[in-house]
Amino acid sequence: MSAGVSGSGGDRPPALLVTADGTVFTGEAAGAPVAVATGELVFNTAMSGYQEVITDPSYAGQLIAFTSTHIGNYGTNAADDEAATPHCRGIVVCDLADEPSNWRATEGLEPFLRRHGIPALTGVDTRRLARHVRRAGAVPCAFGTAPEAELRAAAAAAVGTDGLDLVTGVTTNEVQVHPATGPGADATAGLRIVAYDFGVKTTMVQLLTTLGTVTVVPAGTAADEVLALEPDGVFLSNGPGDPAALPGPTAAIADLVGRVPVFGICLGHQLLATALGGSTYKLPFGHHGANHPVQRLETGVVEITSQNHNYAVAAGSIPDAETTHVNLNDGVVEGFRALKAPAFSVQYHPEAAPGPHDARYLFGAFRELMLAHPTRAVGSAGVR
Amino acid sequence: MPRRDDLQSILVIGSGPIVIGQACEFDYSGTQACRVLREEGYRVILANSNPATIMTDPATADRTYIEPLDPEVLTAIIEKERPDALLPTLGGQTALNLTMELVELGVLERFGVEVIGARPEAITTAEDRDRFKSAMEDIGLEVPRSGFAHSLQEAEDIATEIGFPIMVRPSFILGGKGTGIAEDAAHFGQLAAEGLAASPVGQILVEQSIAGWKEFELEVMRDAADNCVVVCSIENFDPMGVHTGDSITVAPAQTLTDVEYQAMRDDAFACLRRVGVETGGSNVQFAVEPTTGRRVIIEMNPRVSRSSALASKATGFPIAKIAARLAVGYLLNEIPNDITKATPASFEPTIDYVVTKIPRWAFEKLPGADGRLGTRMQSVGEVMAIGRTFCESLQKALRSLEQGRAGLNADPAEAALDEVPLEELVQRIAVATPERIFELEATLRRGVAVDEVVDRTGIDPWFVRQLARIVAERARIAAAPALGPADFRRAKRLGFSDAQLAYLRGATPADMRATRLSHGVRATFKTVDTCAAEFEAFTPYHYATYEEEDEVRPSERARVIILGSGPNRIGQGIEFDYCCVHASMTLRDAGYETVMINCNPETVSTDYDTSDRLYFEPLTDEDVANVLDAELAAGGSVKGIIVSLGGQTPLKLAGALPPELVLGTSPASIDLAEDRERWNMLCHELGIPQPPGGTATTTPEALAVAGKVGYPVLLRPSYVLGGRAMEIVYDDEGVRRVMQSMTTGALAREGGVTADRPVLVDRFLEDAVEVDVDAVRDDTGEVLIAGVMEHVEEAGVHSGDSACALPPQTLRPEVVDELERHTRALAESLDVRGLINVQFAVKDGQVYVLEANPRASRTVPFVAKATGVPLAMVASRVMVGQTLADLRREGLLRPDVIGRVPVLDHVSVKEAVLPFDRFPGVDTLLGPEMRSTGEVMGIDTTFGLAFAKSQMAAGTRLPDTGTVFLSLADRDKPAGLEVARTFSGLGFAIAATLGTAGYLRSEGLLVDTLVAKVGEEGVASDAVELIAQGKVQLVVNTPRGLGPRADGQHIRTASVTHKVPCLTTLAAARAAAAGIADARSHPLQVRPLQDLHPAPFGTSQ
């Protein structure tokens, strides 16, 4: 029969997970077979949306532990991919489902993992693991079928994400143009958005195309190249790793701010903050889930948000900006807007996927911002 | 927005008696609400007719009215207390409907009472299915195709339009009463007629059936700033067509992609906003077509519901508490999360385990009810279990049910299914019944493919595959040469109990446990924390699983473990949860740390802040042993375990516990009282008369005993509760029949008849007055007689089903003295430490003892409310060694409560509430087998008034004028004459069946209408017609003393269907007459408990 914590009855090879601080967790190897997988360990508490999480490029360099018990129940399907391929280093679950059960499913999770070369560890006390990470922080670790000693060594040698540029590994290398879609495509056909791909999620691009034509550009694109495209607005995507390790994009953003409306999400939010002279720091174990309460200070209304970040913007560190959103769990800055330029950003994921749709209004806000700050006479005429 | 300061006092309406569809979940939610509102500094006025609740403790509210939940009574309460606001959303459908009546009567307007929590318009929009459907269509949500009918004709027209299968649902009803799915016109006609009658507004929804679709529920909350959160998603294992209340349900939802789930979440919020629920919790139900994902909305409840209780326990998010705060103005983000302390309530709980709820039914007690499950709810209770995997939580839930099952089969009881041929099994699984889950396992085990099972049942493949995992593991365990650590771990993680493993390995559970522990495979306890460990949790709310880390915190304090009472069922209900909760409250006051073990999600006992530690676990030897090990390992000291407050459930476990840890009366004494032979000997020594009787294992033996003691005799298997399978027989034929059914047939399977489980044969005392006595005895031997309750119905009607009065009304003082004397003697010789309940029958002044239970009885809360003595608290303190004198000094007992409770200036009547309206075809006649689901209490200055109130509270308002219809057994006729005279004296017209009429006339009483029984020809009018046409306001029908007691059933059934009060004993008729008479001379009066009893009354507030 099936896999994982209780089903497999030993038809999966036993495997271990060892953290850099030497803690050992037992499980069984699943997904793509590897002797040793290493990465930075984070846990995600969302109860649905494992496929979106696994394919979110922001997880590059990380091993994802799911706290929700049964993973794989409804299989996978092309429509729910957030990127062409997953970039995470592996996943750790309590119970990996054998066969999918859902009308949308086209492939089971395990075949999907194998096809993409993603190793998995199942049958793990993921609650113990989450409690450990809560105390020890997002530690590097290693898992696989290799002997414990080997895994220990690998874990000790494994690096976290600090100071690493993980974006280069996930960004597109050629420019892609996505025509405007969806309701009001005509009305907004005039709007041109340039989206920086630091590891952009498909759903973000989809939502942007409801505002206008979207040109996705590589992370390394310079400001003048972007301006040459005569955008009505520039979008800064999410992405993996440490914002401090990305001086190039930061400089480009600094150039763009004030000359064109800017909207950033997650890493894009951190980069915008840095470009405006703010600073970022690493959270002990980050925010990874779909249930974080964020208060929109303007209205006082609370949004339940989808989150995935290890770094955050230091409160009050940005000159000429005001905080617009705050995390009610721990006070982390979740959003701000520049006071002297048409630019705003949020730390969490208004596009959701996975997660609640409470914050999708922000894409509308981006549209308003672009309309309020026209960058060219023509084109946007159709919009007014 | 902060707390509303413009309000000072708030009226909270409870949900009344426990009935099917409304169990103790509303005690849990109501109690939470009252406490929160008082913490917030409001004056809380509570109205609830159910004495067996924590909610109606004088300590829970400022003014506690145990009065009928009836508009007239509520008006009187409002007039007296002048509340500023009324909170209707925590007392179930009852409170909601009552509130709507008060609105319509203009009462709230007249007294300027504001409805908070849900606006009346919102309630109507949600509850009136017509309004609801169009509202949903307004906002673009799909609903099943349907139309509304107010007449049969209308109904049939709509039906032809929609096409079959069609489902019928009455408006404004609860628990699916009067609903069903019709495959054809004939069945449809019948359902429609039934539904039109059942609906208070005579309206039914005729709807396209989507039986077989997946069913989901979302528990959502909204605050005044329009912040919305989903507290919990629940997926039904049983697809659409089986009422959620009768379905196995699972949290969180397991088979929805995030895309589907988020769309459902959006719909739920849109629904709340459109309906206009401004603040509080609601429950929204959806159906999803498995092949297309097409989603339709089924209904929404704009109030805290049964599922909200489940969701609260499943996630640790206290919905009722928070709903109450929202109702007085707070916003979600202004309320802290109790569990993490650090984070606000404006979030969505995420869980890292699986929760399974399984309903508990009582079909075995309701012969005549067909055991099929459908769209009308029939379960009387439920259990919940938490496991890391679905399989683990399912098997834990199955053994929590206490139906002798060790899990999903793999136990001796599975034999019943082995006899069933596979073809039949495959037929059976297509029909939802309480047995289906076991049949599913057997079917898979016998090699039927998952896909075929899915096709036949409509159950989602994911669930069926989980069952298949259990089947596969079972095979592996059975086949393994020996069980090693890995095998044990794997099996345990799939939820197998040691008992199941023992069964599969041909060993004893004890051996299995020993081997397992020797392999180092032991239970680890995890914490329910609302956040999947993302934040530190401060509430020790635990469940067991088999993983790598144990989270039980060390403690230096002395602890007392309290074993709860498990699922609600007929014979063991909320009364016992009340006792356990009181034990926890008072022992905390006494400085102990209390540890609660229970598996019933509806209760106050499983609220995470009722005790210092909560273990949400099955009540079985193994699971309790695991908790005990964990607590012993946690340091400090375990003072002991309380087993005598939770009914039979914990008592059954006492034997397996270390004797030195069992607090209160010793298990030995408890056995003595249960063991027929030794019990008889004891009574003999003490010179306490018993009904003559004996025991038998064979029919000849039984006939012999019967011959010796003389007919009628009462037969019953030993070791049963709630009068299970008791029968009164009048001749040898009867004895043969009963012995037959006990040695073979269903009962045989329940244990049958053996030398150590003989049949008890007693002389049945006819026309005897039954009396219950509750007392408590301490270490020094002081005995306090807390209550002597005289039953209204004669002995032969189970104590749990008969009305009773405190103080006794007809017993002579010397008889009462004798009852007290016997009770003291029994308490003494059983060396009772804590509670004892003794049941007597008094015939012609002669006292007989029927049984003694040295433990908490069903009547404890009633006695406490009637006398002001917090009996369960007192008993709990006594069990940990305090004396009654200590408690008087401390103030838990009033100084004047010595030996017995001083004379009271009021009369209290307890009345049982029976579920017959839900089981058409079941005879309503009362007998020695208990069938009531709940109870109500009437308090007033005279017995008549109190009785009338109790009837009103139980839903049968006594008429003030009209016609009384009598149909009496011959032996009741003389006594019946005097009752009939009283009624005609009160101005009632008299109708009677031919025999009865003849007798009354011969005695010179005027009979206005002659009524024929079935089969009787002649001029007389037909009984059923009379009742149906509303020409009769009260029915008195007593069965013939000899022969089948079912005689006259058609009259009783007609009364039930047409909601005409029907009394089946003369005693009750006499009481009713007294009530009607007194009511004429006394205006309606309402009195809060706080005025009835001089403080102090046991409190932990």
Ligand SMILES: Nc1ncnc2c1ncn2[C@@H]1O[C@H](COP(=O)(O)OP(=O)(O)O)[C@@H](O)[C@H]1O
């Ligand atoms: N159109 C339908 N077709 C088939 N089954 C239905 C339909 N509507 C409801 N049901 C079933 O009937 C049950 C009770 O319906 P519901 O609207 O929830 O009434 P209640 O107020 O009793 O909860 C549901 O749980 C569901 O299983």
Ligand SMILES: Nc1ncnc2c1ncn2[C@@H]1O[C@H](COP(=O)(O)OP(=O)(O)O)[C@@H](O)[C@H]1O
């Ligand atoms: N000898 C008897 N004569 C008349 N009624 C009896 C007799 N024994 C029992 N009963 C009736 O049967 C009911 C159930 O019997 P009891 O011994 O109390 O069983 P349980 O343990 O279920 O309460 C009693 O409440 C009483 O009304």
Ligand SMILES: [Mg+2]
């Ligand atoms: Mg429902």
Ligand SMILES: [Mg+2]
């Ligand atoms: Mg009894």
